[in-house]
Amino acid sequence: MATVRDAHVDPELLPLLEGFPDIPLNAETLPGFRAAMVDMAVLPDPATHPGVTIEEVSVPGPDGALRCLLFRPADGAAKGALLHVHGGGGVMGLPEMDALRNVALVEATGCVILSPDYRLAPEHPHPAALEDCHSAGAWLASQAGQFGFPPERLGVIGESAGGGFAAALALLARDRGSISFACQVLIYPMLASPGAEAAATHADNRIGRHIWNRDADGFAWGCMLGASTGDAVMPPAAAADLAGLPPAFIAVGELDLFVHDDLAYASRLLAAGISTEAHLYPGAFHGFDRMGEAAVSQRFNADLLDFLKRHLG
DSSP states (O other): OOOOOOTTSOGGGHHHHHTSOOOOOSTTTHHHHHHHHHHHOOOOOGGGOTTEEEEEEEEEEBTEEEEEEEEEETTSOOSEEEEEEOOSTTTSOOGGGGHHHHHHHHHHHOEEEEEEOOOOTTTSOTTHHHHHHHHHHHHHHHTHHHHTOOTTOEEEEEETHHHHHHHHHHHHHHHHTOOOOSEEEEESOOOOOTTSSGGGGSOOTTTTOSSSOHHHHHHHHHHHHTTOOOOSSSSGGGOSOOTTOOOEEEEEETTSTTHHHHHHHHHHHHHTTOOEEEEEETTOOTTGGGOTTSHHHHHHHHHHHHHHHHHHO
């Protein structure tokens, strides 16, 4: 375990860095990263969350049945609903990895949460993952009567690449007129492809040093987009028109590789007339909220819950 020395990092977050493997992400190491995520993605014991049920469901997807995890209040109708999109750079991850957070969100908000096991790149480049998420969101919207939530209280939430997919899904749903989202929650979202990021115009040597760096980001975008440069909704930062999108919550640490892109996107949303709540957390890097005991993570969680309760009832 390496000792991390970075005067910019919140000292309470250092244990998270010291426990993170210092291994580059590339084609050779990707299988190992995927396997490690599967090993760590264990659902919590049901006895620890009696107020929340977790079940695996299959919903109609663009390429057959789509596996999802469904989190529901155990005591009756949901107050609202969230489509959750997991992170992992679009190349790894699965819905189980965020089970603890989703359980906590159900407990705190009374919402039902659906988290799709979307297809991963490079085996399935864009738009496979986004179309999977769109299918999951459309199914969740169709189940408002079944789960008891008002149809107008459906939001989308995601972290990292999942935040990028959530932003792209809000754009796609607007353009198709398919899903009416009440809000979009973008947690340190991955919004801009390499070379197009806001930081490309000014060097900031403090960002992207921990957890997710430029090399990992370039590899992941290359896998997701392949030879393509994207389309009207992906990467979201390249979208020409942000008008007509749902209210947004954007959260990012000041040391995150994505900090300038995320704040630039928040500014563009505001300019387009979209109600936008942006939070910048000092001393925080990518994935900082995994260190739940840290005061900065607790501030983030409080901000997140406040936004969700206001927008999803």
